Amino acid sequence: MDVRLYLGILTLLMATWAAAEEAAPPRFEDHQAIQQAVEAFVQREKGDDAALTTTRLDRRLKLRRCEQPLSVFWPPGSRKLGSVSVGVRCDGAKPWKIYVQANIREYREVAVARRALARGDRLTAGDITLERRDVSRLAGRYVTDASRLLGREASQTIREGALIRPGMFRAPRVVKRGQTVTLLAGSRGFEVRMPGKALADGVEGARIRVRNSRSKRIVEGRVLAGGVIRVDQ
Numbered sequence: 001m002d003v004r005l006y007l008g009i010l011t012l013l014m015a016t017w018a019a020a021e022e023a024a025p026p027r028f029e030d031h032q033a034i035q036q037a038v039e040a041f042v043q044r045e046k047g048d049d050a051a052l053t054t055t056r057l058d059r060r061l062k063l064r065r066c067e068q069p070l071s072v073f074w075p076p077g078s079r080k081l082g083s084v085s086v087g088v089r090c091d092g093a094k095p096w097k098i099y100v101q102a103n104i105r106e107y108r109e110v111a112v113a114r115r116a117l118a119r120g121d122r123l124t125a126g127d128i129t130l131e132r133r134d135v136s137r138l139a140g141r142y143v144t145d146a147s148r149l150l151g152r153e154a155s156q157t158i159r160e161g162a163l164i165r166p167g168m169f170r171a172p173r174v175v176k177r178g179q180t181v182t183l184l185a186g187s188r189g190f191e192v193r194m195p196g197k198a199l200a201d202g203v204e205g206a207r208i209r210v211r212n213s214r215s216k217r218i219v220e221g222r223v224l225a226g227g228v229i230r231v232d233q
Helices: 003-023 031-046
Strands: 050-054 072-073 082-090 098-113 128-134 171-175 180-187 193-198 209-212 218-224 228-231
Touching: 031 072, 031 082, 031 098, 072 098, 180 209, 180 218, 209 228
Parallel strands: 180 228
Antiparallel strands: 050 098, 072 082, 082 098, 098 128, 180 193, 193 209, 209 218, 218 228
């Protein structure tokens, strides 16, 4: 056979084979498609405030192309902020499952102190401002709605700009130890009031011991507003 004819036939065969390979569906799942599926899943789960960065899959990883849409899921007990693992599964005839490593950042408006607060200061709306923070980097609890903390006392010194946390505040003491209080006994139809002395600090709703100033007996009751103690019957 003429060499030029042989080379021509060989070139034609190679071109035909290459075209057939290009037209045939890929045998393995595209890594970029897997990452895009993870990104779409996290966006649905976490909303527009979340930002995701995925770790590139090992190029040597060969996963058979799935004939069904990929299933993306949170592994049981997994974290959903910071460094996380996100599961990707093929439920086709030849199933497989992998875990994609990613980092999820979530930004929220959180409460911070507008001014320094001393221990015992009562929190007001003017003491708080909201700042957008990456909550995935915040250790411990944070506050997005501080309305429930208004009127509570600072249990510690809080610097200006500090993150507001629920544990920084306590219910205000409405009765102090040694304070003269009013003891209330009976029902609404018949109530008796008498003076007493608190033997402990108390927040509204707490139970404390009180000495009846007349009988000198020590009784226990529930703290009401205005320095009133409803004693047990």
